[in-house]
Amino acid sequence: xxxxxxxxxxxxxxxxxxxxxxxxxxxxxxxxxxxxxxxxxxxxxxxxxxxxxxxxxxxxxxxxxxxxxxxxxxxxxxxxxxxxxxxxxxxxxxxxxxxxxxxxxxxxxxxxxxxxxxxxxxxxxxxxxxxxxxxxxxxxxxxxxxxxxxxxxxxxxxxxxxxxxxxxxxxxxxxxxxxxxxxxxxxxxxxxxxxxxxxxxxxxxxxxxxxxxxxxxxxxxxxxxxxxxxxxxxxxxxxxxxxxxxxxxxxxxxxxxxxxxxxxxxxxxxxxxxxxxxxxxxxxxxxxxxxxxxxxxxxxxxxxxxxxxxxxxxxxxxxxxxxxxxxxxxxxxxxxxxxxxxxxxxxxxxxxxxxxxxxxxxxxxxxxxxxxxxxxxxxxxxxxxxxxxxxxxxxxxxxxxxxxxxxxxxxxx
Amino acid sequence: xxxxxxxxxxxxxxxxxxxxxxxxxxxxxxxxxxxxxxxxxxxxxxxxxxxxxxxxxxxxxxxxxxxxxxxxxxxxxxxxxxxxxxxxxxxxxxxxxxxxxxxxxxxxxxxxxxxxxxxxxxxxxxxxxxxxxxxxxxxxxxxxxxxxxxxxxxxxxxxxxxxxxxxxxxxxxxxxxxxxxxxxxxxxxxxxxxxxxxxxxxxxxxxxxxxxxxxxxxxxxxxxxxxxxxxxxxxxxxxxxxxxxxxxxxxxxxxxxxxxxxxxxxxxxxxxxxxxxxxxxxxxxxxxxxxxxxxxxxxxxxxxxxxxxxxxxxxxxxxxxxxxxxxxxxxxxxxxxxxxxxxxxxxxxxxxxxxxxxxxxxxxxxxxxxxxxxxxxxxxxxxxxxxxxxxxxxxxxxxxxxxxxxxxxxxxx
Numbered sequence: 026x027x028x029x030x031x032x033x034x035x036x037x038x039x040x041x042x043x044x045x046x047x048x049x050x051x052x053x054x055x056x057x058x059x060x061x062x063x064x065x066x067x068x069x070x071x072x073x074x075x076x077x078x079x080x081x082x083x084x085x086x087x088x089x090x091x092x093x094x095x096x097x098x099x100x101x102x103x104x105x106x107x108x109x110x111x112x113x114x115x116x117x118x119x120x121x122x123x124x125x126x127x128x129x130x131x132x133x134x135x136x137x138x139x140x141x142x143x144x145x146x147x148x149x150x151x152x153x154x155x156x157x158x159x160x161x162x163x164x165x166x167x168x169x170x171x172x173x174x175x176x177x178x179x180x181x182x183x184x185x186x187x188x189x190x191x192x193x194x195x196x197x198x199x200x201x202x203x204x205x206x207x208x209x210x211x212x213x214x215x216x217x218x219x220x221x222x223x224x225x226x227x228x229x230x231x232x233x234x235x236x237x238x239x240x241x242x243x244x245x246x247x248x249x250x251x252x253x254x255x256x257x258x259x260x261x262x263x264x265x266x267x268x269x270x271x272x273x274x275x276x277x278x279x280x281x282x283x284x285x286x287x288x289x290x291x292x293x294x295x296x297x298x299x300x301x302x303x304x305x306x307x308x309x310x311x312x313x314x315x316x317x318x319x320x321x322x323x324x325x326x327x328x329x330x331x332x333x334x335x336x337x338x339x340x341x342x343x344x345x346x347x348x349x350x351x352x353x354x355x356x357x358x359x360x361x362x363x364x365x366x367x368x369x370x371x372x373x374x375x376x377x378x379x380x381x382x383x384x385x386x387x388x389x390x391x392x393x394x395x396x397x398x399x400x401x402x403x404x405x406x407x408x409x410x411x412x413x414x415x416x417x418x419x420x421x422x423x424x425x426x427x428x429x430x431x432x433x434x435x436x437x438x
Numbered sequence: 439x440x441x442x443x444x445x446x447x448x449x450x451x452x453x454x455x456x457x458x459x460x461x462x463x464x465x466x467x468x469x470x471x472x473x474x475x476x477x478x479x480x481x482x483x484x485x486x487x488x489x490x491x492x493x494x495x496x497x498x499x500x501x502x503x504x505x506x507x508x509x510x511x512x513x514x515x516x517x518x519x520x521x522x523x524x525x526x527x528x529x530x531x532x533x534x535x536x537x538x539x540x541x542x543x544x545x546x547x548x549x550x551x552x553x554x555x556x557x558x559x560x561x562x563x564x565x566x567x568x569x570x571x572x573x574x575x576x577x578x579x580x581x582x583x584x585x586x587x588x589x590x591x592x593x594x595x596x597x598x599x600x601x602x603x604x605x606x607x608x609x610x611x612x613x614x615x616x617x618x619x620x621x622x623x624x625x626x627x628x629x630x631x632x633x634x635x636x637x638x639x640x641x642x643x644x645x646x647x648x649x650x651x652x653x654x655x656x657x658x659x660x661x662x663x664x665x666x667x668x669x670x671x672x673x674x675x676x677x678x679x680x681x682x683x684x685x686x687x688x689x690x691x692x693x694x695x696x697x698x699x700x701x702x703x704x705x706x707x708x709x710x711x712x713x714x715x716x717x718x719x720x721x722x723x724x725x726x727x728x729x730x731x732x733x734x735x736x737x738x739x740x741x742x743x744x745x746x747x748x749x750x751x752x753x754x755x756x757x758x759x760x761x762x763x764x765x766x767x768x769x770x771x772x773x774x775x776x777x778x779x780x781x782x783x784x785x786x787x788x789x790x791x792x793x794x795x796x797x798x799x800x801x802x803x804x805x806x807x808x809x810x811x812x813x814x815x816x817x818x819x820x821x822x823x824x825x826x827x828x829x830x831x832x833x834x835x836x837x838x839x840x841x842x843x844x845x846x847x848x849x850x851x
Contacts, residue, residue, distance in 0.1 A: 115667060115714045115722075157716040224672035243671060245717060254528060254824035257706035257729045258656060259637030259796030262697065264820065269707050270693055277690040280683055284675065293670035294682050295719050297712040301528045303570040304658060304708040304727035306823040309528070311710075314717040316670045383672030407677065410719040411667040 028429035029373060031134035034422035040126045041421070043070070044110075045118040054412025055118055059111035059153035059164075060088070060192035067110040067122075068200035071129065071150060078133060084202040085209040086175055087168040088152040088193050094132045096145040096436060102214035104435040106131060106428060107149030108387060109165070113157050117414020119221045119404060119421075125150045127219045127425040134429050142436035144214060151387040152193075158183045159192075161245070161351045166387035169209045170394050215362060215435040216397040218388040219424045221416050225407025226380060233423050234370040234377035235401030238363055240389045241291075241381060242322050242355040244329065246315040248275065248336060250345040254301060254309035265307050269299050271343040272311035278335045283317070283328060290328065291318040291383065315347075320381055322354050356389040362398030362431070369430035370400075375423050384409075400424050400431075441842035442786060444547035447835035453539045454834070456483070457523075458531040467825025468531055472524040472566035472577075473501070473605035480523040480535075481613035484542065484563060491546060497615040498622040499588055500581040501565040501606050507545045509558040509849060515627035515808075517555075517848040519544060519841060520562030521800060522578070526570050530827020532634045532817060532834075538563045540632040540838040547842050555849035557627055564800045565606075571596045572605075574658070574764040579800035582622045583807050628775060628848045629810040631801040632837045634829050638820025639793060646836050647783040647790035648814025651776055653802045654704075654794060655735050655768040657742065659728040661688065661749060663758040667714060667722035678720050682712050684756040685724035691748045696730070696741060703741065704731040704796065728760075733794055735767050769802040775811030775844070782843035783813075788836050797822075813837050813844075 047066045048057030057063040068090055075082045075092040084090050093103065108124020128148035135146060151169070156162020159181045167173040179190040197204075205211075222228075227235050252268030276294055283292035296314040315332070319325045329349070336347045363379075370377040380401065388399050402424040405415035460479045461470030470476040481503055488495045488505040497503050506516065521537020541561035548559060564582070569575020572594045580586040592603040610617075618624075635641075640648050665681030689707055696705035709727040728745065732738045742762070749760045776792075783790040793814065801812050815837035818828035 113714065113716055113719055115719075120669075155716075156718065160717070162718065222672070223669045224674070225677060241671070253821070255820075256533075256636040256797055256822040256824075257708060258654070258704055258731050258798060259635065259822065260704070260820065261637070261701045262703075262705075263701055264638060267706070269689075269710060273686055273689045273693060273707075276682075276686045280686060288674045288676055290675075291671055291673070292675075293680070293718065293720055294686075295670060295712075295717040295721060296715045297682060297710060297721075297724075299708075299710040301526065302709045303526050303568075303823070304573070305569065305575065305706065305729045306526055306528075306708050307706055308708060309824070316718045318671050384669055385671060407668075407673065408666070409669040409672065410716070411669075411722070 026138045028134050028138050028140050028433050029426035031138035032130055032422055032426045032429060034418050037126060037130045037422055037425060038418040041118060044122050048112065050412055052412040055112045055116050056114050057112040058114060058158040059155060060196045064111055065196045065199035072202055074129065078136060080132060082202050083205050084197065085205045087165050087178060087209050088196060089165040089169055089209060090150045090202060092129060092132065092148040094135060094146045096142050098143045099145060101144040102212045103145035103147045104215045104432055105147040105149055105213050106217045106432060107151065108218050108220055109151045109154030111153055111155050113155050113410045115412050117409055117411055119414055119416045120223065120409050121154055123221055123421060124219050127428055130425050131429045131432055140433065142433060144436040146432055146436050154387055159189050163385055163387050163390055166390040170390040171210055172390050172393065175208060213395045215395055216388060216391040217362060217400065217428060217431050218386055219400040219428050220386060221404040221409065222401040223384045223404060223409035227401060227403035228407060230378060232376045232378045233402065233420055234375045234427055235380045236363060236367045236370065236377055237382050237399035237401055238358055238379050239320060239381040240356040240385060241318045241320040241383060242325050243318040243353045243385050244325055244349060245351040246347050246349050248313050248315065248347045250311045250340060250343050252309050252343045255307040257305040257307055260307055266343050267307050268311040268343055269308040271340045271345060272313060274339040275335055278339050279332060282331050282335060289319060320355055353385060353389060356392050358392060358398045359396035362396050365431045365434055366398050366400055366427060369427045373426055400427050439551045441547050441551050441553050441846050442839035444551035445543055445835055445839045445842060447831050450539060450543045450835055450838060451831040454531060457535050461525065463825055465825040467827065468525045468529050469527050470525040471527060471571040472568060473609045477524055478609045478612035485615055487542065491549060493545060495615050496618050497610065498618045500578050500591060500622050501609060502578040502582055502622060503563045503615060505542060505545065505561040507548060507559045509555050511556045512558060514557040515625045516558035516560045517628045517845055518560040518562055518626050519630045519845060520564065521631050521633055522567030523563045524566055524568050526568050526823045528825050530822055530824055532827055532829045533636065533822050534567055536634055536834060537632050540841055543838050544842045544845055553846060555846060557849040559845055559849050567800055572602050576798055576800050576803055579803040583803040584623055585803050585806065588621060626808045628808055629801060629804040630775060630841060630844050631799055632813040632841050633799060634817040634822060635814040636817060636822035637796045640814060640816035641820060643791060645789045645791045646815065646833055647788045647840055648793045649776060649780045649783065649790055650795050650812035650814055651771055651792050652733060652794040653769040653798060654731045654733040654796060655738050656731040656766045656798050657738055657762060658764040659760050659762050661726050661728065661760045663724045663753060663756050665722050665756045668720040670718040670720055673720055679755050680720050681724040681756055682721040684753045684758060685726060687752040688748055691752050692745060695744050695748060702732060733768055766798060766802060769805050771805060771811045772809035775809050778844045778847055779811050779813055779840060782840045786839055813840050
């Protein structure tokens with residue numbers, strides 16, 4: 026029996042159903058933010074499944090959780106697959122979790138089919154991909170790839186002031202795993218991540234497998250506008266320094282400036298704060314976040330310059346500033362891995378297409394360490410980061426079958 | 439000695455200083471929201487001062503707190519003065535509190551000068567004028583004037599879900615006062631309220647006393663925009679239902695539509711909520727408040743129609759709605775009381791001018807019960823609803839001297 030044939034659609038689906046209970050919301054989504062109690066529960070469940078199959082587990086100093094199926098040559102660099110188990114505050118059941126479960130299903134399928142591989146094959150759950158509680162996102166993989174400093178990340182705080190180091194210690198206490206000594210990161214021979222597309226293209230073009238060729242670049246900003254609190258009933262417009270009126274002018278101009286003809290740029294204002302937040306007080310301060318993405322780094326740089334101009338020209342009479350908080354350049358995946366994914370999908374008679382990824386993924390960091398690639402499957406109406414996110418059991422299994430084939434090839438290279 | 443001469447500037451100022459400690463903020467303002475522990479402390483202090491002077495105190499079912507200096511004809515309807523002791527979350531030391539302390543200083547001045555009045559003279563602290571925690575504002579005076587239903591107000595909830603009835607019971611437990619039986623409201627012969635202007639006109643025109651002729655009308659609205667949460671990196675603009683992009687289009691059009699040439703309309707968006715509030719999720723919902731004021735009710739109605747048009751025309755593809763939550767028509771004060779204020783200021787050789795009030799005040803409700811008027815004094819740069827709100831001891835005393843003269847005249851009518 027081939028590894029792909031040993032993938033069990035029912036088992037994989039049931040694991041998704043079981044996972045969705047950890048942080049499950051009334052609307053059918055999940056709220057399983059990084060290093061929460063729900064995250065710890067997800068870690069414990071993965072560890073229990075791993076132990077039941079005789080796989081070894083360990084964690085590292087940023088809390089990435091690894092599962093290892095031994096190879097016939099244990100000293101060879103492993104091939105690895107995985108994704109993340111944390112979710113948005115009102116997230117879906119498949120974003121990230123599918124990649125972890127598909128990787129684990131691959132290890133089980135290889136085991137069930139009695140397939141020995143030269144290299145070890147590993148599944149990984151990266152810490153804090155979403156970045157909704159602790160910024161920046163894709164943190165665990167970035168620390169693993171030495172792109173972010175461990176100490177700097179451990180010092181990050183969430184919106185309530187909780188320090189990441191403390192939240193991580195709490196999580197590892199609740200979900201213990203053997204700790205790998207030293208700084209995170211070790212040699213990996215190849216990395217493949219599967220994920221729901223989180224966009225509508227595969228569904229629209231009726232394809233089952235997305236052969237991911239690249240990840241667009243992404244930059245985040247915080248815009249801060251200072252005004253002056255004043256009485257809403259008495260203060261003439263001419264005498265106001267209304268932080269929210271200025272924020273609205275800035276945001277309106279930014280939405281307009283980022284309306285590109287081919288709808289390739291992604292521009293999002295996701296978090297907005299206005300203080301003091303009293304209906305009859307002119308706002309004294311407003312802060313909002315910008316998330317901007319595009320496959321071309323030069324295009325991103327040129328839009329960034331435009332955002333700066335808008336803040337300068339539209340804020341008066343309020344002082345305002347825009348600060349870039351993250352800058353992840355575009356990633357181009359390894360042509361060898363891309364070819365293996367395309368070949369496996371075709372061999373398995375699964376409709377497929379080459380496509381870039383709109384979303385950032387842990388793979389963008391690991392791609393700086395070793396040959397890497399990704400496999401996408403469709404999600405309903407392209408909706409993600411939403412409690413109604415949905416994907417079909419057969420598509421999830423199809424993506425996993427492609428993954429097993431690719432991992433087997435890579436592990437025997 | 440006249441009542442006006444018995445006003446003690448130092449005593450009045452010291453009372454302001456003492457009051458500012460209750461809910462005092464590091465920036466020198468106050469956070470003493472309605473029915474908070476700080477509000478209870480302010481009530482206890484007023485009651486203690488009243489008892490020390492032999493004045494009686496009582497409260498009513500909405501928590502208005504009354505201090506009574508007996509008249510020679512106790513059964514005659516009292517004349518009354520007062521304002522409120524609650525503040526904005528980042529409020530100043532004078533807004534409302536000055537009117538209560540000026541009224542109390544007037545009672546003390548009459549007492550110190552040994553002046554007997556035919557009618558009782560009362561000071562009042564109305565419950566929840568600001569409306570920043572529980573909506574609507576000017577609640578205590580409106581219930582007293584039977585413009586709002588007591589039961590409906592007791593059922594209001596703050597942003598955290600606390601029911602007003604429970605917060606009031608808590609406050610009266612912490613600051614007990616004899617309860618007047620029955621529904622709030624009793625016959626009052628005349629009402630005069632003093633207040634800082636909360637705008638820049640007196641300061642700009644170098645006048646000490648504002649003879650307030652009217653209060654502009656005020657309407658509040660809540661605008662709700664529904665969108666669809668989606669992934670910020672993958673969802674094309676054309677496929678988005680971005681609640682905040684729609685909110686920005688609506689707000690920008692409203693700011694533009696309310697930019698009147700003579701700068702008379704007051705238009706404020708003071709509270710804004712965007713959810714889920716994650717930087718990399720397209721907002722699924724946005725809610726904001728509008729506070730709009732003008733001296734002419736017809737003008738307000740015509741702007742309201744325009745706001746409705748904007749919500750309808752700018753929200754697509756998001757469903758959106760605008761709901762009016764309060765509508766307080768303009769108030770014209772009693773010409774007799776206006777004349778008494780103007781005459782007293784002139785007699786005391788205080789520079790003065792007639793002016794309408796930009797802000798709403800409890801007097802707008804009491805004016806529906808009995809002849810009423812207001813006295814304004816300048817505040818620094820016209821800034822109010824701000825922790826840096828400031829006023830001078832001599833102006834505060836000047837306004838109080840005018841008040842004593844007017845109350846004495848009214849109480850002996």
